[in-house]
Structures are given as structure tokens and as C-alpha cells.
Amino acid sequence: MITVADVEAEAERIARYVVRTPTVPSPGLSELLGAPTTAKLELLQRTGSFKARGATARLLTLSGTERAAGVVTVSGGNHGIALAVMAGMLDVKATVVMPRTAPASARGIAESAGASVHIADTMDGAFALVDELRDSGLTLIHPFDDPVVIAAQGTVGLEFAQDAGELTDVVVSIGGGGLASGVATAMCARRRGIRVWGVETEGAQAMSAALDAGRPTPVALSSIVSTLSAPSASQLTYEHVSALLTDVLTVTDAEAVQGTLDLANHAKVWAEPAAGCLLPASRQVLARVGEGAKLGLVICGGNATTTDVSTLAERFGLS
Structure with missing residues (x-):
């Protein structure tokens, strides 16, 4: 703890x-x-x-290799917005996975900040997809774990x-x-x-x-x-x-x-x-x-x- x-x-x-x-x-x-x-x-x-607090702190811990590869997260809205915006400010490429139930405004803000946004049918599906993207080489910035x-x-x-x-x-x-x-x-x-x-x-x-x-x-x-x-x-x-x-x-x-x-x-x-x-x-x-x-x-x-x-x-x- x-x-x-x-x-x-x-x-x-x-x-x-x-x-x-x-x-x-x-x-x-x-x-x-x-x-x-x-x-x-x-x-x-x-x-x-x-969410800006946790996203920023974790971005600031990235190694040079991790920064170059980019980061990924899963979010119902706010964490995705925060990671997209703060990653853009820190010049890190971000990918955000959201369920279809996430507010359209959240998706739009994340995309406007420069993040690549993927939509899954369900929250369970979003968590599964983010695991796949992490395994492809992106660094996972988990919303709470x-x-x-x-x-x-x-x-x-x-x-x-x-x-x-x-x-x-x-x-x-x-x-x-x-x-x-x-x-x-x-x-x-x-x-x-x-x-x-x-x-x-x-x-x-x-x-x-x-x-x-x-x-x-x-x-x-x-x-x-x-x-x-x-x-x-x-x-x-x-x-x-x-x-x-x-x-x-x-x-x-x-x-x-x-x-x-x-x-x-x-x-x-x-x-x-x-x-x-x-x-x-x-x-x-x-x-x-x-x-x-x-x-x-x-x-x-x-x-x-x-x-x-x-x-x-x-x-x-x-x-």
C-alpha cells in the first residue's frame, strides 16, 4: 500500500x-x-x-524508450481525456480505448488533443483491447491499478x-x-x-x-x-x-x-x-x-x- x-x-x-x-x-x-x-x-x-493528476505523474515516470513507443489506456471518459491532453503537452503519443457508452464529447476531446481513439462495444471489451495494444509495445497507464x-x-x-x-x-x-x-x-x-x-x-x-x-x-x-x-x-x-x-x-x-x-x-x-x-x-x-x-x-x-x-x-x- x-x-x-x-x-x-x-x-x-x-x-x-x-x-x-x-x-x-x-x-x-x-x-x-x-x-x-x-x-x-x-x-x-x-x-x-x-484524472490529470495521476496521468501526469505516470507520464513523468516514463523512460526514454517508453516515451518513444507511446502509451495506451482504457477509460470511460475522464482518464482518457486527461491522458490525451497531458501526453500531448509532454510530447508523448497516446492511444485511448473507450467503450461505446463513453460520452461523445470525451472521445472528441481526446482526439482533438492528438490521441488515437479506439472504441469497443463494452467496457470489458475495452479492457481486453487495451491488453492487446500493451502487448504490441505500448506502455499501459492504468486508470487505477x-x-x-x-x-x-x-x-x-x-x-x-x-x-x-x-x-x-x-x-x-x-x-x-x-x-x-x-x-x-x-x-x-x-x-x-x-x-x-x-x-x-x-x-x-x-x-x-x-x-x-x-x-x-x-x-x-x-x-x-x-x-x-x-x-x-x-x-x-x-x-x-x-x-x-x-x-x-x-x-x-x-x-x-x-x-x-x-x-x-x-x-x-x-x-x-x-x-x-x-x-x-x-x-x-x-x-x-x-x-x-x-x-x-x-x-x-x-x-x-x-x-x-x-x-x-x-x-x-x-x-
Whole structure:
């Protein structure tokens, strides 16, 4: 498992390339949830999500031979965008594999940044294709099964711990678990007694399945939240989450989309459903811990268009 020293090392490595995003008390969310709430606005990060941190850190570790050959990754959207943009900035050729369910905007941004984009019919198919491309000589930059990536994502938590006021509970979204693993490593080291909670959507419950089984296990994917849709946790992220998180909560797709609308209306930020899921999960946290909670929410990304969210809201009958 990584340590807070690893997170601090990655913070120094990537400092000149990424944004130290704002950490702000949110009066609107505090009123909505009925508890003091502070938001870490990682949707204001370069490329629109926290993924720029891990992608940049891993790119900076490449050898000369690896840089010349190029890199490959698999992504439901945000990691692919981040790798494409940051690789272009660092003059490394990138190949991104996405499932057909990934947002068209994500594919377009990755291509505009100079990456070669391959589309697979399913997320399982995307992971299989990326293995083939890795075997052809490209260096895999995995979205979550990599200690450098996890430590770099943990810089979100390091900044949150340094910049926030008093917190009792931090809520963070889980896809493959890289962000949650890194954030929990940093927060638990820097804030004694803090509780860190993970959130998944129904139909994208790779970490919940791993915790139930005692090991990573494949899951069937049906969630509309492609950026959380990992077909399995990794052994590395499972070990971090099982050791450091208080629990992993589940919300519905409709709740995640409603949370996106609520973030716009009450927090005045335009997030994506992968961040919207934090609000219904926060209500679960408050119901479990009782009075006195002070919430911290990692608003992980904002790469959803108004059309994306409007379409989903209509689908679920939300307003």
C-alpha cells in the first residue's frame, strides 16, 4: 500500500503541471444537506477532473524508450481525456480505448488533443483491447491499478486536508478505486479520526462486490455513469479501500443525476453524475453518524455537457 510520503512525493512531482483546486465551504450544500459542508472543487482541475493528476505523474515516470513507443489506456471518459491532453503537452503519443457508452464529447476531446481513439462495444471489451495494444509495445497507464497513479490522485486528499476547516466525514466517488484509495491514504494520515466513505452507483459496484467477496471480482455493468464503470476493482485498490474506508455506499443512477442538478442549483457548480452521486450518499452518511457531522465532498469532475445531463434528467423524469 502507498503511504502519505508517496502522496507528498507525487505532489512535488506534478506541482508545475496541475492546478491546486479550491476548497470552499458551501452554504448552499450546507443548507440542502442540513450539515456544514465543504467542497473540494476538483472539477476545476486541468482537463475537467482529478484524472490529470495521476496521468501526469505516470507520464513523468516514463523512460526514454517508453516515451518513444507511446502509451495506451482504457477509460470511460475522464482518464482518457486527461491522458490525451497531458501526453500531448509532454510530447508523448497516446492511444485511448473507450467503450461505446463513453460520452461523445470525451472521445472528441481526446482526439482533438492528438490521441488515437479506439472504441469497443463494452467496457470489458475495452479492457481486453487495451491488453492487446500493451502487448504490441505500448506502455499501459492504468486508470487505477498503479501505485504512482493512486499516490498522485491522493494529492487531492492532501490538499483537502491542508485547506479545509474541521471535517468529520469525507465522501468520494469510486469507479476502480484509485481516487478513493489515494484520498483516504492522505486524509487518514493528516486528519486523525476522520471517516472516509466511498460511493458507487447501482450497476457499477465493483468495489462493493470486492468487499463482499473478500477479493476483486468481475461485475456486470449497467450504470449510465460510464466514468464509474470499472469491470472490477484491482487488488491494489481493494486493499486500500478495505483498510481505510468506513464503508462503500450505493446510490441509483437517478439519484446521481438528481445530485448533479442539485449541485448546479445549490452549490452553483456544473458537475457530472459521478460527482452528483455524492449528495444522496451524504444523506446516507448523515443518517448513520447522527448530529455533529461536518462533511467534505470531493467534487471529482465536470465533464458532462448540458445536453448530457438534460437527456438523463428527462429519461428519469427529473426536473
